[in-house]
Amino acid sequence: MPIPKNKIPDAAVRRLPVYLRALEESMSECAVVTSSADLSARTGFTSEQIRKDLAYFGAFGTRGVGYDTALLARRIRKILGLSRGAKIILVGVGNLGTAFARYNATFPKDVRLAAAFDSDPEKIGHGVGGLVIQPADEMYDHIHREQTKVAVLAVPSEHAQGVAEGLEKAGIEAILNFTPVKLRSGCYVQNIDLSMELQSLVYYTTYAQRDEMKGKAEG
């Protein structure tokens, strides 16, 4: 049986890679067993949150002992679908796409880019982050042939919706969307909205405290 989508809350899914990173750290220190308190110290999430998240997919540690580090890491990788290596492509190699591709070598192997595409003839054939930039019009064939399911979308805003539609038709199921466009798509779309990141960041500065004081003074 496939996992019913949305069985695990999105917020929990987004924490799984953080736990996985912590478990890998723990393994690199040869820890056979990792407690939720240890995971908490490594990730900043509370032990309660961690236990709750892991229970969603039936991973229960041994009370007073903890989780089998390697086993839990393997289970998380399986739940996320990383066990056999996901195939991911980059669509659009402008400044952001280039920056993204350059990070490629620092990414865990299971989520490295398999290919990069751009429509600019001047870019095609050039290397970026260990990949050769391929012509955009070969992209849909590639997706078909390689059974690619994940795309990183970093094209100019005006092309975003059109390209997303083409990706979906070709078989892409999930998009990491760097454009500010709110995509209408049957794919699962994860938006990277940098301005929202900044807005929430300001909360952690004294700007927020001054505003709050001003609010109080105003009544």
Add this chain to the structure above:
Amino acid sequence: MPIPKNKIPDAAVRRLPVYLRALEESMSECAVVTSSADLSARTGFTSEQIRKDLAYFGAFGTRGVGYDTALLARRIRKILGLSRGAKIILVGVGNLGTAFARYNATFPKDVRLAAAFDSDPEKIGHGVGGLVIQPADEMYDHIHREQTKVAVLAVPSEHAQGVAEGLEKAGIEAILNFTPVKLRSGCYVQNIDLSMELQSLVYYTTYAQRDEMKGKAEG
């Protein structure tokens, strides 16, 4: 009284800009009142989650009616510290910094970059996203003078820790960290880890379902 830090859970703080965006959409459609069901439809979060988050800072809608759209937007902006315009600088204008700066014009006014700095003499004086790139060694004076509290860090990894320390000393309180370096800092650090975004994204594809089936077959 300043807001005690961590009074509102980080996850709720990170949802506030999403609600703010939805309220602004609602206002642009001239909706005087917005219900949590409406916010839910616009954001994808459940009404329960929304009501719980907003209750953290005492924003209670009128039962069966909803929230005063403009008032709630104003309160969220105040809580986040956006009311008077936060001052934000960009540190490092490589590919990622350039991409970030180019989005600047599309950002809400309250979180637009005020300045951009780089140590490469060839970049200094050039324009990016409406800003003139300034020499890195003038950065600390700028932070002091302008009482800047937020920095976007997009320098090469090997410089990240050193630059972060300088920023903290100069008065920066919150950092949006695009480098893969785990910063040791007294600042509030929000990491943008693109590989984790990809790892959680794979969950929403059939890769995950195949892995799950394989898991079952293995016992």
